């Protein structure tokens with residue numbers, strides 16, 4: 001579409017929408033997820049509607065077994081719903097092939113986990129370059145170095161995980177999650193293995209990523225500290241939002 005035409009569409013859409021006129025990077029619509037285990041069917045999500053916007057930090061909380069991991073798996077395109085839609089930049093990924101879903105995941109989504117999942121024998125820079133879609137070329141290395149500098153680890157580039165503290169390891173994991181320039185960063189209990197002070201620095205990092213890099217961040221957590229840093233808290237109770 002020529003620039004002038006796209007500007008016209010943008011202006012028209014801004015004129016007709018007073019609130020969020022941009023398509024959210026990730027949205028769930030009426031998502032139901034059931035697990036079949038022999039005779040029993042567990043309904044883990046019971047019609048979840050959820051959206052996150054660019055530059056927004058949302059914390060999903062809820063008791064054990066309420067469906068948080070299941071919801072994160074849907075948002076991360078790691079699993080598909082039994083019914084409902086998962087919209088990535090407006091495209092329903094439930095219509096994608098597995099290959100298309102994998103490609104979309106690599107391109108648009110970064111993951112951070114409680115247990116970091118770093119490779120012990122690789123340096124910080126090498127760990128960060130691992131998910132790059134390119135070969136480990138100079139571009140990927142330079143980008144990894146820049147990301148590590150941005151998360152405050154410019155002086156730890158060649159350290160291996162065994163030479164880093166818990167908070168530093170989590171920051172390597174965050175840099176790795178950002179290396180493919182994702183629209184969305186998903187984090188599962190990102191402060192779970194950290195003391196409160198270190199957890200705070202990680203949460204400040206998420207806020208910075210939202211504000212400065214316009215990335216959408218969604219965390220799933222039991223840690224009440226996370227909600228102090230999030231723009232919005234969403235509660236999941238027994239597979240339903242806002243219970």
Ligand SMILES: Nc1ncnc2c1ncn2[C@@H]1O[C@H](COP(=O)(O)OP(=O)(O)OP(=O)(O)O)[C@@H](O)[C@H]1O
Nearest residue numbers: 035036037042044063064065066067068069070071
């Ligand atoms: N693969 C599976 N097969 C069968 N049931 C499952 C499966 N995964 C999850 N469940 C069930 O779905 C429900 C939601 O589980 P989920 O792991 O999403 O909850 P959660 O909120 O992440 O829990 P926690 O905070 O303890 O990690 C639970 O009843 C769980 O037993």
